[in-house]
Amino acid sequence: MQLVERLKHSIATGAIKAGEQLPSVRKMAEDLLINPNTVVRAYRDLESEGIVELRHGSGVFVRESVEARADVMRKAEPIMRSALDRLESLDLREDEIRRVIENELGLRRAAKEARKRRA
Amino acid sequence: MPETVAAVSHLTRSFGAKKALNEVSLSVPKGAVFGLVGENGAGKSTLIKHLLGLWRAETGSVRVFGLDPVSDTVAVLGRIGYLSEEPDLPGWMRVGELLRYTQAFYPRWDTAYAEQLRDRFALDPEARIKSLSKGQRARLGLLAAEAHRPDLLILDEPSSGLDPIVRRDILEAIIRSVTDEGRTVLFSSHLLDEVDRVSDHLAMLHRGTLRFCAPLEDIKARHRRISLHFERPPAEPPNVSAAIRVDGAGREWTVICDAGRIHAAALAQHLGATLVEDTAASLDEIFVAHAAH
Numbered sequence: 001m002q003l004v005e006r007l008k009h010s011i012a013t014g015a016i017k018a019g020e021q022l023p024s025v026r027k028m029a030e031d032l033l034i035n036p037n038t039v040v041r042a043y044r045d046l047e048s049e050g051i052v053e054l055r056h057g058s059g060v061f062v063r064e065s066v067e068a069r070a071d072v073m074r075k076a077e078p079i080m081r082s083a084l085d086r087l088e089s090l091d092l093r094e095d096e097i098r099r100v101i102e103n104e105l106g107l108r109r110a111a112k113e114a115r116k117r118r119a
Numbered sequence: 120m121p122e123t124v125a126a127v128s129h130l131t132r133s134f135g136a137k138k139a140l141n142e143v144s145l146s147v148p149k150g151a152v153f154g155l156v157g158e159n160g161a162g163k164s165t166l167i168k169h170l171l172g173l174w175r176a177e178t179g180s181v182r183v184f185g186l187d188p189v190s191d192t193v194a195v196l197g198r199i200g201y202l203s204e205e206p207d208l209p210g211w212m213r214v215g216e217l218l219r220y221t222q223a224f225y226p227r228w229d230t231a232y233a234e235q236l237r238d239r240f241a242l243d244p245e246a247r248i249k250s251l252s253k254g255q256r257a258r259l260g261l262l263a264a265e266a267h268r269p270d271l272l273i274l275d276e277p278s279s280g281l282d283p284i285v286r287r288d289i290l291e292a293i294i295r296s297v298t299d300e301g302r303t304v305l306f307s308s309h310l311l312d313e314v315d316r317v318s319d320h321l322a323m324l325h326r327g328t329l330r331f332c333a334p335l336e337d338i339k340a341r342h343r344r345i346s347l348h349f350e351r352p353p354a355e356p357p358n359v360s361a362a363i364r365v366d367g368a369g370r371e372w373t374v375i376c377d378a379g380r381i382h383a384a385a386l387a388q389h390l391g392a393t394l395v396e397d398t399a400a401s402l403d404e405i406f407v408a409h410a411a412h
Contacts, residue, residue, distance in 0.1 A: 026298040033290045035152055036298055037319045041336075 003034065003042040011051060011062055014070050022052065022060040122149040124271050124303045125170055129179035132165055132327075139165040141327040142179070147271075147305055147320070152297050154318030154335070155307040158410060161324040163307040167275050170305070171201060184270065197225060200269035202289075204276040206260030208248050214259060215244030218266075225267035233266035240288065254285040265292055272296045274306035278313060286313070293317050311402045323409055330409040341379040342405045346395040347372045347387055357390050364408035375400050375408040 010016045022028070022043070029036040043060050046052040052060050087097050125147040132140040140162045147153045155163050168174045169181045172188030172195055181188060188195040208217060218237070222228040237244070240258040242251075251259065257277070264272060272293070278286045294317060296302045308314050314321065315335070322332035331338060347357060352369045359365065361378030372392070383397035400408070 029294050029298055030291065033287065033294055034316050035319045036294070 003032070003038060004045050007042060007046060008051065011066060012070065016062055018062050018064050018066050020062050021058075022062070024059060123147065124149050124151075124184065125305070126182045127166065127169070127179070128181075130166070130169060130176055130181060131178045132162075132169070132174070133177065138327045140169075140324075143324070143327070143329045144179075145322055145329060145332040147303060149303055150297060150301055151303055151320045152293060152318040153303070153305040153320045153322065154314040155305065155322050155324065156309065156311065156314055156406060157307075157324035157330075158309070160326075162327045163324055164275055165327075166324065167273060167305075167307065170273065171199065172196065197227075198270040200264035200267065200272045202257075202260045202264040202272075202274045202277050204279045206256060206263075208256060208259065208263075210247070210249030212248050213244065214242050214246050214248065214251075217248060217259065217263065218244070221263045222266075228267045232268070233262060236262045236266060254281055257281055257285050258288060261289060261292055265296070268299065268302070269296075270302055272302065272304045272306075274304070276307055276309070278308060278310055290317055311406060315402050323406065325410055330412075338405065339399055339402070341377060342400040342408075343376045343378075343381065343383070343397060344400040344404060345374045345376060345381075345383045345386065345397050347374065347390065347392040348395050349390075349392045353390075357392070359386065359390075363412045364404075371395075375404055377405075377408075 007016070007022070016022070023031065025036050025039045025043070028034075028039045032039075043052065043054070047054055047060075050063065051066055052062055054060055084097065087100070092100070123146045127146070128144050130140050130143045131138065143162070143166065155166070157163050165174070169176060170183055170188060172183075172192045175189045183195045184198060186195050212220070214237075218233060222230070222233070240255070240262060242255060242259055242262070248256065248259065261277070264274075274289065274293070277289045281289075290313065293304050293306065296304050306318075319335050320333070321335045321338055323330040345359075347367075349370045349372065353372075356365045356367070357372055357374065359374050359376065361376040361381055362374045363377050364375040366373045366375075384394050387394035
């Protein structure tokens, strides 16, 4: 659903931060010119995904534990840099490094799916 | 069961040999934004005229707030705000005069709110109505329909021929009405994107008959678009019992179904085709399929 995706994107990019309150259903509906039920449904979906929490009487808040994806991605950068340094020191070319990464990701995906099937 | 604001039961209306409405039954729940769609001449305005008590039901019945809008006109109209496609406003009057004149009909007229809207819409109280642009006239009509905070706001093709800014004012009025606890909006439109965005209930009329009437979510959930690929072009269009529209040629075919979740993969296998896609049909596709069906 569009509104859910939009809100997720805003949270992921840090435009809406952890702990921040989302606009009331009424305000959201009037600002975006959409049916208030659509807003209620979007908030409920975000709640069931653990992204926001409904605090009774005070509104809808982004959970403190929700970290902006942009921040998480930033943490990945130094890890990737040092990994690439070491791979390059093995004299691997760019396309080979890419293949190694793709291969590892593929193996992990297969292992995960196998675990899911067994469960 | 939610409270019902308007209920129409087996309503039929003929103009000569033509049935403008044929056995139409529907109800508008309290607090809903009820979208009414259909092609020109589908019967939307005819239905609205019955709700307003302008026409008496020939057969069937019409109830608004539990009352008969023909015999209880004053009680019913006092709680309705109405805006038509071409608001019929007296051209010789000034804006301020029209508002005072309209106010007299509505005990619940909210002067402060009317002023607030007049200001927002930049309507000059001294201006003659005939000198207003089409957009300003629509805004004035909207103000007159809204300022008594009606329990039921009825808009008949309100966006027709208006620029996007005035259309936005109208959508805002719709949302404002329902976010105010308990008020209900019924609006007819041929602009499906508008209907999609603001309504939560949807009814479609086609040539005087009701094609569907349900919460918008339910309507979207039960209509699927299934795309099929055939290795060899079939001799005739694929025969699917739940289909309301089958479209395509050669190897590629698309079926619009009205049957809730259907097992698309099994359907494809049964037809000897490959399933390319099984997704929710758009409101446009649903509308077109029902109009052609």
